[in-house]
Amino acid sequence: WLESVTGRLGAVRERRAIHREFPPAFRWLGSPVLPAGSGCHHWVGGERAHWPAVLPEDRDILAGWLLPKVAACAEDDQRGGSWWLPVLAESGGPVGAGLHRGVAYGLGARHPDDRLSAVDALLVLAARGDLDAPLLGRELATLVTSEAVKVNRLADALRTAAATGAYATVWSVLGAALPGLLAAEAVAARTGTAKAGTAKAAAAVRPGLGELLAVAAECVERCGARDAIPGLAELTARGGSSRLASQAARLLAALRQGDDHSAPELAEDRPNRNRTILNPSVTNRS
Numbered sequence: 001w002l003e004s005v006t007g008r009l010g011a012v013r014e015r016r017a018i019h020r021e022f023p024p025a026f027r028w029l030g031s032p033v034l035p036a037g038s039g040c041h042h043w044v045g046g047e048r049a050h051w052p053a054v055l056p057e058d059r060d061i062l063a064g065w066l067l068p069k070v071a072a073c074a075e076d077d078q079r080g081g082s083w084w085l086p087v088l089a090e091s092g093g094p095v096g097a098g099l100h101r102g103v104a105y106g107l108g109a110r111h112p113d114d115r116l117s118a119v120d121a122l123l124v125l126a127a128r129g130d131l132d133a134p135l136l137g138r139e140l141a142t143l144v145t146s147e148a149v150k151v152n153r154l155a156d157a158l159r160t161a162a163a164t165g166a167y168a169t170v171w172s173v174l175g176a177a178l179p180g181l182l183a184a185e186a187v188a189a190r191t192g193t194a195k196a197g198t199a200k201a202a203a204a205v206r207p208g209l210g211e212l213l214a215v216a217a218e219c220v221e222r223c224g225a226r227d228a229i230p231g232l233a234e235l236t237a238r239g240g241s242s243r244l245a246s247q248a249a250r251l252l253a254a255l256r257q258g259d260d261h262s263a264p265e266l267a268e269d270r271p272n273r274n275r276t277i278l279n280p281s282v283t284n285r286s
Contacts, residue, residue: 059088063098070102070118073109074149082106082114085121095130097139104139107157108149115157122161126169133169137176144177144206145184151208159215162222171219175227178216182231185209189238210243213251220254227255 054062062084069081085106088099103125106118125131143149162170185206219225232255235248 057092059091059093060096060098061093062091063088063102067098067102067105070105070109070114071148073111073114074105074143074153077110079111079114082109082117085117086124089121089124089128089130095125095132097135099125100132100136101139104136104143105149107140108143108153110153112156115153116160119157119161122173123164123166123169126166131169131172133172134176137173137178138180140173140177141180141184144181151181151206151212153208155208155211155215158212159218162215162219167219167222168225171216171223171225174212174216174219175225175229178213178232179230181206181209181212182229182235186231186234210247213244213247217247217251217254220251225255229255 066084066088069078070085071081072078073081082102082105085099085102088102099121103118103121106114106121109115109118122131122136140149140154144151144154158170158174188206229251232248232252236245236252239245
């Protein structure tokens with residue numbers, strides 16, 4: 001299984017303090033987590049609630065050990081592997097690539113309840129000032145372009161997060177993700193055009209990208225952002241009647257009119273637990 005995600009799970013550094021201070025039975029937690037090795041994982045569901053208590057102030061290290069479960073929710077359509085995301089978001093210690101990569105996988109999980117856990121984690125991290133939006137955006141772009149995460153699921157999750165009022169927070173993530181996504185889409189479109197004309201180019205567009213741009217456009221319209229997104233003007237200039245084309249134009253227009261909108265929501269706003277539930281129909285493999 002690890003071979004399917006080698007290079008994306010990433011590594012977690014060695015923690016010598018754990019080797020020095022923990023009892024012998026727990027010292028393995030300080031060992032580096034590498035994106036390679038045995039494909040056999042011995043996970044016992046009944047024991048999962050105890051994981052956060054093992055390293056309550058070192059959540060990013062713990063995220064590295066738990067990452068395969070949430071990755072399987074996105075790549076292999078498994079269920080229940082993202083339970084730990086909001087728990088670690090509320091825990092102590094530094095937040096780095098491990099937890100952000102876990103949230104990225106969770107936002108692209110097949111099942112709505114797993115995506116909802118990732119939305120919870122995203123909002124909690126933002127409320128506590130722990131969210132590294134550019135890092136999360138880059139992680140999302142990498143997972144989407146490597147086909148580990150499907151765009152339609154991601155769009156559904158981020159729409160739910162935005163519906164709580166966290167428009168600026170969601171945009172801060174999407175603003176970092178879109179350059180990589182649009183660059184990959186442009187390459188696919190050029191390749192398709194060269195091979196078989198515009199019909200092939202249209203088929204090469206990643207499904208769900210228009211929906212993701214719709215979420216981005218709504219966030220910008222609500223929070224008044226004015227960021228420059230590389231590749232967006234070029235996509236809009238291509239024109240067309242597709243949802244991708246119309247939402248790209250909508251997003252570009254909203255970004256150019258950012259100063260005319262109301263003040264943005266702050267990332268520190270507390271998450272609303274009574275938010276709109278994710279669309280349960282967004283579980284398809286397309």
